[in-house]
Structures are given as C-alpha cells and as structure tokens.
C-alpha cells in the first residue's frame with residue numbers, strides 16, 4: 122500500500138496587486154475611498170494527493186500558478202483557503218539563493234542551508250566535502266556568496282539540497298541557470314533520487330525533460346487544476362493547444 126506524502130486539499134491563494142506605489146499615494150487613495158489594490162486569485166480550489174515515490178510535473182503556461190503551488194508545498198507560502206500536508210523531509214530548490222545569506226561564505230552557507238533543511242551539524246560536516254565536490258566550486262567556497270554568479274548559487278544550493286537526504290524533492294525552473302554539463306549532472310542526480318524511491322515534484326518549461334523525468338502530470342490553467350494524468354499525455358495536450 123502506498124503512503125500519501127503530499128496532500129493538497131482545496132487550496133486557494135490570493136495575492137494583492139498594488140497599483141499605488143508610495144505611502145502617500147496609498148493614503149490619498151484610502152482617504153478618497155478608492156481601492157488601494159485589487160486581489161488576484163493565483164490558485165483556486167486545487168486538490169490532489171501525491172503518493173510516496175511518485176514523480177510529478179506541475180504543468181501549465183506562464184502565470185498558471187505552478188511556482189505558487191510549489192511554494193505552498195514547500196511551506197514558504199501559506200494557503201488562504203484549504204490545507205497542505207507533507208510527510209517526511211522536504212527539500213526545495215525553489216528560488217536561486219533563497220536560504221543563503223549574502224554576507225556569509227559558501228562554507229558558512231552550506232552549514233546554514235543544511236540546518237534549514239533539517240541536517241545536524243555532524244551530518245553536514247560528514248557530507249561537506251561531497252557537497253563541495255558536487256558543486257565544483259571548491260576555489261570559491263570561502264568567498265562571500267554575494268560575489269557568486271547565479272550559476273554558482275545554483276550549484277551550491279542544489280548540492281546541499283540533494284545531500285540533505287530528502288524524502289520529497291521540489292524543483293523549480295532554476296536548473297535553467299546552470300550550464301549544460303551541470304544541468305546534466307543534476308538531472309542524473311534527480312534520476313538517482315527517483316530510482317531510490319524519493320518523491321519528486323518538478324516545475325519546468327522544458328517539457329521534454331519533465332516528460333522524461335516524471336510519470337505523472339498536473340495541469341494548471343489560470344490557477345485551476347484542469348487535468349491530472351500521465352506527464353506525456355499532458356505535454357502532448359499542451360503542445361496541441363498551441364499548434
């Protein structure tokens with residue numbers, strides 16, 4: 122029997138779009154009884170379960186709500202309506218540099234980020250050399266990360282995340298900033314995690330890549346879930362709609 126590791130129940134997320142930039146403009150708008158901003162429903166009534174060991178692609182065109190959904194699953198954002206439950210250690214690679222402190226060195230950030238991902242200091246120390254070797258940024262490990270390029274950030278963030286032994290691995294678009302050899306290395310590592318039975322949730326516009334990596338797809342359209350099926354079927358459907 123499979124265990125549910127992610128449970129998304131009737132989730133909605135609303136954002137406020139502000140049109141008035143300054144405090145003075147906001148005060149004037151409020152005084153005149155004009156709206157200070159309108160709200161926008163980025164996700165609406167989304168429900169699905171993910172079982173242990175499944176690999177799921179969140180699919181949809183720009184602005185359909187994929188990244189918002191991934192952030193809700195990771196716990197970075199909270200839903201306005203509904204609930205999200207996860208089981209086991211969740212490691213997310215959601216925004217390049219998130220969870221990194223700019224004034225700390227790469228080395229210090231490995232410890233900081235590892236702790237955020239739930240590793241003990243001893244576990245991080247034991248895996249430190251492996252993490253740095255995977256990132257291939259040995260020379261810069263004692264440089265403050267504010268001097269890192271976005272690719273270097275990604276390398277270190279991915280290396281820490283995969284070495285944190287996650288049960289659930291969330292990956293957003295960001296692989297795109299890595300160069301091709303590193304992307305290939307990350308994809309091999311993701312396949313290895315999948316082979317070990319870890320649960321994956323991936324957002325990417327590289328449809329061929331996600332169709333290869335994921336068995337299941339969830340298709341979002343303007344914040345609503347419109348299909349739940351095999352990733353290959355949903356990718357064909359998306360391509361069909363835009364031919």
Ligand SMILES: Nc1ncnc2c1ncn2[C@@H]1O[C@H](COP(=O)(O)OP(=O)(O)OP(=O)(O)O)[C@@H](O)[C@H]1O
Nearest residue numbers: 136137138163181182183184185186187188189190
């Ligand atoms: N913090 C925020 N404040 C206001 N609006 C937001 C915020 N985050 C996301 N949105 C809006 O929510 C909608 C969904 O965004 P989201 O990033 O989840 O889409 P996406 O499917 O990942 O898009 P893309 O393919 O372009 O990355 C967009 O219209 C976006 O402008």
